[in-house]
Amino acid sequence: MPDRTLGVGLVGYGFMGRAHTFAWQAADRAFDLPLRPTLRAIAGRSDASLAAAARSWGWSSWETDWRRLLERDDIDVIDICAPGGLHAEIATAALAAGKHVLCEKPLADTVAEAQLMSAAAADAARHGVRAMVGFNYRRVPALAAAADWVAKGVIGDVRHIRALYLQDWIVDPEFPLVWRLQKDKAGSGALGDLGAHLVDLAQHLSGQRIVGVSALTETFVPSRPIAESGVGLSGTSGSERGEVTVDDAAVFLARLDGGAIATFEATRFATGHKNALQIELNGSLGSIAFDFESMNELLYYSAADDPSTAGFRRVLTTDESHPYISAWWPPGHGIGYEHTFVHQARDFIEAIAQSRDPRPTFADGLQVQQVLQAVEDSAANESAWTRTESIGAYA
């Protein structure tokens, strides 16, 4: 039993707030943690639903101003699940107040915001205060295993990365204008929401960094009914319409510093696909493929196999030898989406207890933001080749 608690304050209580709440609760039950996460308070705007969420999810209190969380001595961690436009201010204030920060992705809406956060995190780390950005898919056991394999050279030199993130929740032009479709709140659309995961995963799995991109973005439905209410990926419409100010889809090519080339597709218009995060890496010695809709398995091909029996083999990544699985169920029983957040919470807590920076760091989040900005710049400039190194540089 851990003898120390880690007080958590959560900002935002939508889709991600709910996933994170589950994670803080389950992490302590599934893993033997050095610090026990304790659900102290959630913060949101003044609203009866905040109190209701606090009660039904098991938070002991709530605040209608996130700044109050920073003043509380019983809170050690600020978990940011608010829209992207609020990340920078909350995170930098929290770090300055000596609170560890777990921040949802994308790290921020702009490169400048991400730079501010990265600088604040570096400063805080010197005082033992930690910051991490929530690219939760790194913590899918199959993808964590894939990263290990690539790092050990199992598929040799990575040449191709093919990354897709396909959703279809706004194909209907009458779907309301929720915050994720407004640039001032979300920064970008499919690019920042979905593409950010792809960029992080492609780089994390390959161990290579994107150095340049050529991109197209598209907004298929330019106006939508103003939302009357909305949480997560759903909402109800009013009668007035408003302008969609973000991309519906982003498609781009990239070159990486280790010699690989990559293609990316992030869209909310892939009719029929609900949450198909698919990524395939082709290397000199083999290939690995993953599809989130079958998240407990990897496809693996080895070029060393006897050609007469060679082929993609389905590896069920539910063995206790696979990352994170020993905390869960016997082989073959499988885990789900929510477990990625549990694993993230566990890794974050371990890093805090061991006084080291959890990955991905805010600096990692900043680098992803620079790639996303390069994609936007390229798309705005007739898909011109755009190098990432100059994005956000201080001249």
Add this chain to the structure above:
Amino acid sequence: MTRRAVVVGAGRPPALGVQGFEGFSIGYWHGAVYQATPDVELCAVVDISNENASAFADHFGSVAVYSDLEEMLAAERPDIVSICTWPGLHRDMTVAALGAGVGIVLCEKPMGVSLADVDDMLAAAERSGGRVFINHQRRFEQPYDGLRRLIEDGALGEILRLEGWVGKGWDLMSWGTHWVDMLRYYTGDAAPEWLLAAAPASGNVRYGHLVEDQMLLQLRFQNGPLALIHCGSHLDGFGITVTGSKAVVTIDDAGVNVYAHSDAEADRLRAVLSVDATGTDTLGQAIADIIRATDAGEPSRIDGTNGHVATEIIMAAYLSARTARRIEFPLTDREVDLRPTVG
């Protein structure tokens, strides 16, 4: 006693500029105020462009024209000098004017392009016994000054957050300095404690000094709230928001927005902030105040010492952006100089 005033830096006539943006000279505003102020006489203008100086003289009538500052100072022995030139020239011109015995120097914002520059300006005033003021004239403007009074009276409760933004491609030096100064005004001129800034920059130059493409800075005032300032082309318009425990007030180019715990209280705050400022001249009030302060030997809201703190904050912002580090005040580093390096 009639004071003799001179405008240094005529610039292009307003008709040639873009109204409300840039390309016109602020010197015309100074000239108009001096002509309208009792016991002040606008006696001369200085500009390196004879064409611009002559146009200024034609506009105001019976104003002597000079192309050289030293020559003007020796010949006119003015009492008041407005420095309306590019920021990189402010130090030398202010020091020269004070050295020639000018009692009041009103220098345009931003005060200077380095902390060493503005150190020199204050030191020159100290030596000469003259006064230097920096034209953050918005401290006299409504409804901004009304908001300052509401904050002081406690009408907003505890101040939790200050925010200022300016879009349309403006930078921290050229426009953002108003918010640096205003947010400080709203804290009762508190000293800054620390600052963190990010400023992607591609090496652009405006008014002869380096500027960023986009600025985001977070500033902690001593015993005060966190402040946020952002500038850049990704934003539209300009404004400030003050968040207090009892009310939130936003003043922007669209007007005044008030949120309070009750409609009656919101209406009361709105009434205070809806003072009709038509016909009142902000710079006129600023100039009247610096004359009053000089005669009385009292402080002014726009004293050079406040301009110095604003410059310290601005230079700290660029230092923070360059080094990706939090900067603690007082700023001891005097290395940041926004003059573009030659070659």
